[in-house]
Structure formats: structure tokens, C-alpha cells
Amino acid sequence: MKILVTGGAGFIGSHTIVELYHAGHDVVVVDNLCNSSRESLKRVAELVGVAEIPFFEADIRDRSALDHVLTEHPCEACIHFAGLKAVGESVTKPWEYYENNVSGTLVLLDVLRQHHCCNLIFSSSATVYGDPAEVPITEACPKGRCASPYGQTKSMVEEILMDMQKADPLWNIVLLRYFNPVGAHPSGQIGENPNGIPNNLMPYITQVAIGKRPQLGIFGNDYDTPDGTGVRDYIHVVDLARGHVAALTAIERKCGLAIYNLGTGQGYSVLDVVKAFEKSTGIPIPYHFEPRRPGDIDSYFSNPAKAARELHWTAQYGLEDMCRDSWNWQKQNPEGF
Numbered sequence: 243m244k245i246l247v248t249g250g251a252g253f254i255g256s257h258t259i260v261e262l263y264h265a266g267h268d269v270v271v272v273d274n275l276c277n278s279s280r281e282s283l284k285r286v287a288e289l290v291g292v293a294e295i296p297f298f299e300a301d302i303r304d305r306s307a308l309d310h311v312l313t314e315h316p317c318e319a320c321i322h323f324a325g326l327k328a329v330g331e332s333v334t335k336p337w338e339y340y341e342n343n344v345s346g347t348l349v350l351l352d353v354l355r356q357h358h359c360c361n362l363i364f365s366s367s368a369t370v371y372g373d374p375a376e377v378p379i380t381e382a383c384p385k386g387r388c389a390s391p392y393g394q395t396k397s398m399v400e401e402i403l404m405d406m407q408k409a410d411p412l413w414n415i416v417l418l419r420y421f422n423p424v425g426a427h428p429s430g431q432i433g434e435n436p437n438g439i440p441n442n443l444m445p446y447i448t449q450v451a452i453g454k455r456p457q458l459g460i461f462g463n464d465y466d467t468p469d470g471t472g473v474r475d476y477i478h479v480v481d482l483a484r485g486h487v488a489a490l491t492a493i494e495r496k497c498g499l500a501i502y503n504l505g506t507g508q509g510y511s512v513l514d515v516v517k518a519f520e521k522s523t524g525i526p527i528p529y530h531f532e533p534r535r536p537g538d539i540d541s542y543f544s545n546p547a548k549a550a551r552e553l554h555w556t557a558q559y560g561l562e563d564m565c566r567d568s569w570n571w572q573k574q575n576p577e578g579f
């Protein structure tokens with residue numbers, strides 16, 4: 243299949259393109275590079291053994307640019323990663339987040355339908371469950387109030403997509419709710435490249451390991467969890483990428499609207515992650531406890547059975563693999579791309 247990949251130069255997009263090529267698909271990438279660089283796509287091309295990945299530096303809010311891309315490269319499906327994703331920043335810049343993530347998606351959808359490309363996979367997030375009514379979380383769990391404008395944009399785009407699919411059954415739309423993506427390609431050639439101080443746990447740990455930060459601050463040790471630190475469902479980005487290839491099979495069998503959790507089903511605490519990192523790399527991670535971070539909840543992890551049953555997808559990598567590959571990427575690319 244020929245696939246338009248928005249946001250394909252980013253962390254999850256770049257890993258997904260590798261897996262799409264391995265599965266025999268073709269891509270064209272649109273990214274405005276606001277949180278990524280061309281270098282990631284050069285590395286992807288090397289990894290998959292092609293001269294270059296077809297790429298347009300363009301914004302999804304730019305209707306004529308998208309029209310041009312789809313005229314030159316007719317696509318059967320779109321995997322839509324493009325979006326702003328910093329939870330804290332979204333609290334201080336809500337307009338920018340709604341405009342980029344929601345308005346951007348509306349423009350993209352309009353251009354896609356004009357080009358009769360009505361197959362879409364959307365990067366959603368477990369954040370749409372809010373403080374979940376049940377753990378492990380199944381797709382039947384009702385959505386909750388998101389703690390941030392970022393989360394709201396994901397939830398709103400989901401609603402838009404559901405309404406569009408209901409109104410026009412020609413659309414096949416898969417909402418993938420990612421849990422906590424970490425890790426990097428085992429080659430160490432592509433990975434996550436956060437700007438400034440990392441907000442997320444794994445990149446913070448790897449920056450402590452490489453000596454950029456003196457120690458990890460653990461946000462809260464009085465949660466209702468076995469060791470008092472927050473529990474999450476970390477998933478290796480290569481497994482996540484393969485989840486998108488699997489989701490294309492749902493599109494191929496004309497799924498209409500389908501929703502899948504992409505997680506391992508296993509919850510690990512912050513201290514579990516620190517210990518696994520130390521074990522798999524041999525590098526000690528000094529830490530201290532800090533107050534809880536506003537908006538955090540004690541524990542959430544997925545029930546990934548639906549994706550296993552319907553997409554024949556299950557995560558293959560464990561926590562130590564995630565730590566090893568995160569470190570391998572950080573070590574080989576101390577300054578990112």
C-alpha cells in the first residue's frame with residue numbers, strides 16, 4: 243500500500259516507516275520539522291536500504307501543500323502522527339495545541355477525502371481514558387476528562403473521526419491508543435530526541451546515565467502502588483511501530499471504525515524502570531523523591547487483548563530491552579540527530 247505518513251520524521255513515525263518498508267509498503271512523508279530533523283529520515287533510508295524516503299517539508303494546516311503531495315503521490319491510506327505532544331507546554335499554550343492538532347487534522351481530513359483517500363490510522367493516546375474507571379484498561383472503558391489541553395486534543399480528534407466515519411461509511415478509521423512509548427531502534431540509529439529538559443521518564447534516565455543531568459527526580463512515592471511510585475505500561479517503540487503495520491490489516495478488511503490499545507499489558511513502577519535500566523546497562527541511576535507532579539495518576543496499564551485477537555499483534559520486547567535500546571541510542575547520539 244502507498245501511505246501518506248504525517249509527522250513521519252518524528253520519534254514514532256520514523257520507527258513506523260522502517261516497519262512499513264519491511265512489510266513491503268511505500269510511503270510519502272509530510273512533516274514541518276517543528277520537532278524533528280531531516281536526519282532521521284536519512285537514517286531511516288539507510289536502515290531500509292533505499293536512496294531516500296519521499297519527503298515534503300510541509301505543514302498539515304497547509305491545504306495547498308497537502309493537495310500537491312497527494313496529487314503527485316496518490317495514497318491509499320494515511321497514518322497521522324503529526325501533532326504537538328508536550329503535555330506541560332499544552333497547559334501554557336492551549337491555543338497552539340488546539341490549532342495545530344485539531345485544526346490541522348481537519349485540514350488533513352478534507353484534503354484526504356478530496357483525493358478519495360478514506361483510510362486513516364490516528365495516533366491517539368491512553369491519556370483519553372483520563373483517570374480510568376478500571377485497570378487494566380480495555381477499549382470499552384469510558385473516556386475520561388483529560389488532565390491537559392494536549393489530552394483534550396487527542397480526545398476531540400477521536401470524536402471528530404468517529405462522527406465522520408458514522409456519516410460516511412466509506413471511511414475506515416483506526417484509533418490507536420498508545421500507552422508509554424520508549425526505547426529506540428536496536429541499531430541505535432533512530433530514537434527519541436527531546437528538546438531541553440525531558441518531560442518523560444526514560445529520556446530523563448538516559449540523560450542522567452550519560453552525565454547530562456545529575457540525578458533523576460521521582461515524582462511522588464506515596465501513590466497507591468506496590469512501591470509508592472507511579473505505574474505505567476511502557477511499550478518498545480518498535481513494537482508500537484509494528485502495531486501500525488498490523489492496523490493496516492484492519493483497514494484492508496474495511497473495519498469502519500476500530501479502536502485498539504497498544505501496550506504490553508504489564509505495569510511497571512518508576513523504581514522498576516530505574517532498576518531495569520541499571521540491570522541492563524550496568525550504569526547506576528542516582529535519584530531522589532520529589533512531590534507528585536500535577537495531573538499524574540497512580541497507575542494505568544492496558545489490556546491489549548483486543549489487538550492480539552483482531553490484529554494478531556502483541557508486544558515482543560520487555561522492559562530491559564526497552565532500557566538497553568534507549569541507552570544504545572543515547573550513547574551513540576549524545577546530542578541527538
Ligand code: NAD
Binds near residue numbers: 325423
Ligand atoms: P514527535 O514530536 O517526535 O513527532 C511528531 C512529528 O509531527 C514531528 O516530527 C513534528 O515535526 C511533526 N509535526 C507537528 N506538527 C505538525 C504540523 N502541523 N504539520 C506537519 N508536521 C507536524 O512525537 P512522537 O512521540 O513521534 O508522537 C507521534 C504522535 O503520537 C503524536 O501525535 C503524539 O501526540 C502521539 N502520541 C505520542 C506518545 C508519546 O509518548 N510519544 C504517546 C501517545 C500518543
Ligand code: WQD
Binds near residue numbers: 393441461473474
Ligand atoms: C511516567 C512516570 C511520572 C519523569 C505521558 C503523557 C501521555 C503520553 C505518554 C502522549 C510517571 C514519572 C517522569 C521524571 C518521574 N504521551 N516521572 N520523573 O506522564 O505517564 O505519560 O507520556 O500521549 O499523554 O502524559 O509519562 O514518562 O512523563 O511519566 O518520576 O522526571 O514517571 O510521574 O509516574 P506519562 P512520563
